[in-house]
Amino acid sequence: MKRSLKTVVAFGSMLFLLTGCGELPSSISSSDSSATTSSSESSSNSSSSSSSDVSSSSSSNSDTSSSSSSSNPFDPVYDGHYYDSLDTSKNGDAFRRDLGGLISAGFIKKTYNELPTLYVDKGADMVNGKMIGFYTGTEYNGYASNMNKEHVWPQSWYGYTSGTGTGTPGSDAHNIYPCDGQLNNVRSSYPFDEIEQKNEWRAYEQGSSGSYGQGGNGNLDYATPGDPDSYNYVRKTSSPNAFMPRDIYRGKVARSIFYVATRYYKESNYKITVTTDTITSKDNGVGKIGNLVTLLKWNLEFAPDEFDNNRNNIIHNDWHGNRNPFVDHPDYACKIWGNTNSETKAICGM
Numbered sequence: 001m002k003r004s005l006k007t008v009v010a011f012g013s014m015l016f017l018l019t020g021c022g023e024l025p026s027s028i029s030s031s032d033s034s035a036t037t038s039s040s041e042s043s044s045n046s047s048s049s050s051s052s053d054v055s056s057s058s059s060s061n062s063d064t065s066s067s068s069s070s071s072n073p074f075d076p077v078y079d080g081h082y083y084d085s086l087d088t089s090k091n092g093d094a095f096r097r098d099l100g101g102l103i104s105a106g107f108i109k110k111t112y113n114e115l116p117t118l119y120v121d122k123g124a125d126m127v128n129g130k131m132i133g134f135y136t137g138t139e140y141n142g143y144a145s146n147m148n149k150e151h152v153w154p155q156s157w158y159g160y161t162s163g164t165g166t167g168t169p170g171s172d173a174h175n176i177y178p179c180d181g182q183l184n185n186v187r188s189s190y191p192f193d194e195i196e197q198k199n200e201w202r203a204y205e206q207g208s209s210g211s212y213g214q215g216g217n218g219n220l221d222y223a224t225p226g227d228p229d230s231y232n233y234v235r236k237t238s239s240p241n242a243f244m245p246r247d248i249y250r251g252k253v254a255r256s257i258f259y260v261a262t263r264y265y266k267e268s269n270y271k272i273t274v275t276t277d278t279i280t281s282k283d284n285g286v287g288k289i290g291n292l293v294t295l296l297k298w299n300l301e302f303a304p305d306e307f308d309n310n311r312n313n314i315i316h317n318d319w320h321g322n323r324n325p326f327v328d329h330p331d332y333a334c335k336i337w338g339n340t341n342s343e344t345k346a347i348c349g350m
Helices: 092-104 112-121 183-189 245-261 293-300 306-318 332-337 342-348
Strands: 005-011 014-019 130-132 147-151 178-182 233-235 242-244 272-274 282-285 286-289
Touching: 092 112, 112 178, 112 306, 130 183, 147 183, 178 183, 183 342, 245 272, 245 286, 245 332, 293 332, 332 342
Parallel strands: 272 286
Antiparallel strands: 005 014, 147 178, 233 242, 282 286
16 A cells, blocks of 8 residues: 655654555455475574464553554654653764663563564464464464564674574564565565566565565465555565565564664674665674665655554563664654765655
8 A cells, every 4th residue: 555745844953754654454365374484584483383273362551652553653652751861862873872772771581482472472463363474464363384483684684693592683572573484585684675566576475485476386465456565576686686575564674674773783792784785794793784765765654553553562561671762753763864875864854
């Protein structure tokens, strides 16, 4: 579903382009598929899974301040006190450092294998009793055997340390979502960028192997025929390789990337940065992912929705004890990265 440009407003000393807020569809397609797919970037649920009959049992939240979405991505939906200590007059790395310190303080470590409990039993990824697969919106009756845990920031690209160890970006729920195993393979560890919406680059789900293109193994039932923005696309046949999720997941991807780049900013084992290049790489012990220009654009075009707000509350209250600040305050991304170059300045209205 395509968002259209609505208006331009002033936020502090910056002008930002705004768009309407989209909603995660509660039903796109349903699946009880049990095909098993392995992935170099995300292991399957062999050690922890839920019955296909599992239904949502979301815990009651003591912090429900961000329980509704806003039509203005720079009109924060969170009105609690979590961010009261921040000096919002700061910008760039100074603000990123302070924000990273805030969301790291009191962080509760959880294991990678516990994540399905968060997804299903705690209700973080449940809508109307169904678990929602990332990138597609496909409904599942629990954490199915054909699913993987998708690392938005790939677990191989954290700098000096990689993997899914407890307390690392590889087990941080703000970065990891339940996802069809095949689609997880298709995405691989590719960076995010806007790419041409070719039929041969459409990404399939629910098959026996990572597949894309016309005649690929699996299905495209998650998409709306005639709406190119409702498909996921992967560019594997030409350089640089890249993945572009369907429209309703582009803002979610951007805010997950920004979270990781802020939460682990000053931890020496996870040196990471968001780059203006369309790459995932390690350079002198620094993990890099792009494309920053595209991610800033997506963050502004696709505002947080009810699903994002609810997930943020559950992770805060029932899991890690911290929040993804870019869900609560999408404008923080421009405060940190808006002054990077002429393109980011233009996107952030600076």
